[in-house]
Amino acid sequence: xxxxxxxxxxxxLRLRGVRRAFGDHVVLDGIDLDVSAHEVVALVxxxxxxxxxxxxxxxxxxxxxxxxxxxxxxxxxxxxxDADGVRARIGVVFQAYNLFPHLSVLDNVTLASRLVHxxxxxxxxxxGLELLASIGLADFARAFPDRLSGGQQQRAAIVRAIAxxxxxxxxxEVTSALDPELVGEVLALVRSLxxxxxxxxxxxxxxxxxxxxxxxxxxxxxxxxxxxxPARQFFESxxxxxxxxxxxxxxxG
Ligand SMILES: Nc1ncnc2c1ncn2[C@@H]1O[C@H](COP(=O)(O)OP(=O)(O)OP(=O)(O)O)[C@@H](O)[C@H]1O
Numbered sequence: 001x002x003x004x005x006x007x008x009x010x011x012x013l014r015l016r017g018v019r020r021a022f023g024d025h026v027v028l029d030g031i032d033l034d035v036s037a038h039e040v041v042a043l044v045x046x047x048x049x050x051x052x053x054x055x056x057x058x059x060x061x062x063x064x065x066x067x068x069x070x071x072x073x074x075x076x077x078x079x080x081x082d083a084d085g086v087r088a089r090i091g092v093v094f095q096a097y098n099l100f101p102h103l104s105v106l107d108n109v110t111l112a113s114r115l116v117h118x119x120x121x122x123x124x125x126x127x128g129l130e131l132l133a134s135i136g137l138a139d140f141a142r143a144f145p146d147r148l149s150g151g152q153q154q155r156a157a158i159v160r161a162i163a164x165x166x167x168x169x170x171x172x173e174v175t176s177a178l179d180p181e182l183v184g185e186v187l188a189l190v191r192s193l194x195x196x197x198x199x200x201x202x203x204x205x206x207x208x209x210x211x212x213x214x215x216x217x218x219x220x221x222x223x224x225x226x227x228x229x230p231a232r233q234f235f236e237s238x239x240x241x242x243x244x245x246x247x248x249x250x251x252x253g
Contacts, residue, residue, distance in 0.1 A: 007188045010073050012199055013168060017067035018077075020057055020210065020223075029055045029223040031067070035201055037166075039195045042231070043203040045220035046246065051203035052139035054220070055170045058201065059092050072167070088116045091161030091169040096177035098157035099145040105132065106141040109160045117164055125161075131159040135189060151182030155189050163192065169193065171202035187213075205248055213233050219243050 011034040018031040027050045035041050042052045055064040058069060060076065069077040076086045099108045110124040110133060114224040119127075133139045135155045137148070145153055154174055161169060169189065175183040187209050194213050196198055202212050210217055210231065217234040219227045219242075227234065227243045238244050 002217045003248075009036065009068075011035055012039075012072060013201070014070040015058070015067065016070075018054075018057060018064050018069065019066040020053055020062055021065055027223050028064075030059065031223075031225060033218065033225065033228070035199065037199050039216065040198075040200045040214045041219045042214035042217045043201065043220060044205070044207065044210060044217055044246075049220040050223040051220055052172050053223075055092070055172050055201065055203055058168075059090050059170055060086055074235070084116075088112070088164070089167045091164065091166035091172050093154070093157045093161050093169075093174050095173045096150075096154075099153055099160070101145055104142050104144060105137065105148065105156050108145065108156065109163050111129045112164050126133070126164060128159075131163055132156070135159055150178045151184060154178065158186070158189055158193070163196065167199065168200050169200045169203070171204075172201060173205065174204050176205060207235070207247075219246060 001174065003037050013033070013035040015031050015033040018028050019026070020028040031054060043054060045051055053062060057064055063079070064077050067077070068075050071086065075081070083133045093128060099105070103111065106125060106128050109128040110121070113119040113124040113127070114121055118203065129141055131140060132141050137152060137156060140148055140152065145156070148156065158174070174190070183206070187206065190200070190202070191213050214231045217229060217231050218225055221232070221242055228240060230238070234243070235247070
């Protein structure tokens with residue numbers, strides 16, 4: 001028997017046999033997935049296929065019924081692991097309502113750094129202002145979120161998620177609640193994070209974006225991974241019939 005090669009890098013994230021059911025409804029049915037550092041993985045699939053639930057299990061919002069989730073080799077799905085400690089290592093942005101409405105934009109962006117990571121306020125605010133400036137929102141730092149457009153709010157939510165320099169960024173349909181004209185500015189920010197080497201797992205219905213930005217595309221159907229392929233191969237020559245049907249339905253609108 002050959003020993004595993006020591007040169008093979010451990011994936012940043014590894015899921016093995018992840019299963020989650022709600023009552024009799026099996027929503028994740030044995031998910032195996034590896035994500036390397038700096039990789040961008042798009043989760044695609046019909047509504048209800050399990051994309052959000054998968055992201056929520058990675059972030060330990062949902063507990064797995066079976067299987068394991070490893071973050072840098074640590075089994076974080078072990079119920080004895082401190083979930084808050086794991087969540088502090090992962091940035092998450094949902095479809096909408098990410099910002100606390102009663103806190104200024106800057107307080108939103110700096111809150112986790114200050115409270116969870118114990119960064120002194122002055123340093124957290126310097127970094128927060130730098131991040132807000134990088135997305136053109138420095139002038140809104142002291143404003144409350146309701147002064148911002150939906151696209152601006154989502155961009156602020158994304159910089160809030162990366163303010164603590166998480167090891168992994170999870171994005172759950174971050175553009176699906178936006179008016180079409182605001183989608184582009186949010187996708188541009190995700191693209192720049194991907195270009196900068198942030199490790200991202202994102203559920204998306206934006207196929208053109210997945211094709212352009214993702215290294216790999218993972219197609220989920222009824223809680224199973226049907227195809228996991230480099231983005232170009234996924235869109236140009238999918239192996240599985242169900243992937244072809246999904247893409248055809250998608251292109252048909
Ligand atoms: N807390 C819950 N209790 C019961 N059923 C749930 C719960 N969360 C999700 N589900 C069910 O699990 C299935 C998968 O939902 P999920 O939100 O993961 O799908 P999705 O692929 O992200 O869909 P969409 O693209 O519409 O966001 C759905 O049938 C949903 O109703």
